[in-house]
Amino acid sequence: MEDELIDSKRLPLSRRSLLPGKGFFYPDSLDEDRDDERVKEAVDGAEVVVIADGDADGLGCVALLREVYDAALDVEPFEERLAERLAGEEKADEEEEEEEKPTSPVALVRASPHSLEDEMARVAEFADDGVDVFVCDLCPDRYEYVEDELAELLDTAASVRWFDHHQWRPEVEESVRATGVDLVVGDSDEECTTDVALRSLDYDFDEKYEDLAAVTRDHDLWLREDPRSDDLADYAYWTHSEEYVTVVGAYGADLPEVVEEYIAERRIEKEQLIDLAVSRAEMKEVGPWTVGVTYGRCSQNEVAEALREQGSDAAVIVKPAGSASIRGTEEFEHCHEVAGQVNGGGHPKAAGCKPDIYDDMLDYANHWSTQGSAAKRVILAAFERVAEEVEAEEDEDEGDVVDDEGADDDEGVETER
Template sequence: MYDELIDSGELPISRKSVLPGTGFFLPDSLEDDLEDQETKAALEGAEVAVVADPDADGLACVALLREAYDDVRTVPDPAEEAATADAEVETDPDAAETETVGLDDDESLELPAPTPHRVALIPASPHDFEDALARVAEHAEDGIDLYVCDLCPDKYEYVEAELEAAVETAERVSWYDHHQWDDDVAEAVREAGVDLVVGDSEEECTADVALRSLEYDFDERFEELAAVTRDHDLWLREDPRSDDLADYSYWTDPAEYAEVVREYGADLPEWVEEFIAERRVEKEALIERAVARAEYREIGGYTVGVTYGRCSQNEVAEAMREAGADASVIVKPAGSASIRGTDAFDRCHEVAGLVDGGGHPKAAGCKPDIYDDMLDYAHHWTTRGATTKQVILDAFRAVVEDEPDDGASNPA
């Protein structure tokens, strides 16, 4: 297959909005090999491993842990680096020539590798973080401290073997989260030898849990970082900086995000703000496309908005809420979906739980198990997620039918 067929970078917005990103088309075997190599490199010489969801909440926990373990690096300012390079060229005429000469065919450029962190970040998806636990068990040195952050297994058997192997490797294992945990799953994780701390999903984000659980005297910068992260993660939207954190964590490399917020907290530096502003031009265009596709269904007295597209789900859900939706479903080209609620509907995690997902009462995610081959995905793209929409709307109906007759859950 030609690279340009799966490279979405140069696609017009109309097509980029309905197709998944390049990473979707990479074989799992190739992705697994790359993740295995990256994990092995990250864990070399590490004293701590952090398996975390690479969103703003999970990465804030990484920043807290690196501060607590004194694994501190100074974040370079790109503008200052560029100015320094220009000054070197001006004072050394040969420097400019060196930049343009290049290498002979039989030479290779060997750049110094960055010094590995003592607190290693192992990014992990909520759908397959058991693989990350297995890699830690395989590649980490015996006696390492292991932290799992912002991740929640739907069933203990999904992570049982991998977690037990990781517990055998690690000196201690701590798990911080704020999702909706099944009591039996939580008990099994604790019985496996894990210090599990689960915060109230309506009051705390995982960064809050880590902040109060770690035995370290954090300064106000980190308290503020947790508060602003919570503002976005719980969809409170009272601090405009929370959107900046969420966007930056989505658009940049997880390692960069963790280091920047560790150094700057919630007040991002100017060069990051400029980067975010540039990326938001495309972001707003994708949001507009998804909002324009929105349809609304009446289900058991609730208005449910449903749409499709590669977009920022929270802003699209907010637009549908303003249009009268009590709950919103945003189906993504990769096959997953985000479900967002309101004060009128706070059972999103129950809806997601019926379609291979989970989350919070007002924010959840899922990926229905309905894709058997690429023809199913082709149908998904050309119909703008018709089957996925129907499966999730059926789950809404099942949840709503289970409500008390007095409609206590719906204040309307």
């Protein structure tokens, strides 16, 4: 296959928004080799390894830990490379790979909820014995998914500490704690994981790190009261993880001018992709809720906000790669329940999933050409099941009230007799 066929940068934005990025077409078998090398290089000689989600919240934890261990990288080379990018002097991927990259004794290993067990296994295999390991901003849906890999990690590591703020199933939380892992799970309605790390680490942090945690929380909990929080989220998404960790470690939430210029430039395309996704949206009535459903490569939070303004109680944004984001409002706080039925999980007002409906490339071809119709149907069916469960719970509660009232009446009658 010719490279240009999977390099969507050459396509008009309207077509590019319908297709996944180039990395999607890279086979897992080759990816595994690259990931092995990536982790091996990162953890070589490291004293501490942080397995973290690659968003602003997970990476914020890495910045805190590098401060604790006095292991921050020099920010100047990152700022220089960013200035080169803005000037159109960015190096090709091959050239960047050949450059010697600085390493920190607090190594970062990026993971997602779906790759957590794989990254644990790699750290167990490649890290030095006696290393301290932190897992940040990641929650396994089932203990069995990570059971063997966590056991291997505990055999290698001197200690494993785990900071998170997602909705943990009680049996998963209990099983992880039973292994000896120091697990701290914050209230997902009140804290982000950077908050959890800030209060859990025995260190007197500078005020800028407290500010970083507060601004990260503002976006991660979708409070949107501080305009800087969108900058952090966008920057973490668009740039390399090491650059983000180093820059926020040096500056906190008050990003330097060169970063602000970079964000402003990238936002032009971001806004166009948001507009395209919003224009494709349909409103569906499911139980008592109005659900806005759309498709496209876009920033899901801003799309969800636009759909909320149009009257939706919840939003579903199906992505070209097959995953989907589910966002709620004050009227809908069951996102994690919907996602839990479709191979996912998350928070009451924000969750993600990837329906298990893609058996071969023809399924993906159908996904792209129909703008995610099968995924939309599966997720809306999950909404319907949750609506039935919520209605059943409400009926049960009303029944309990009626029974209680009836019992009081009977007692009154009996007394009168």
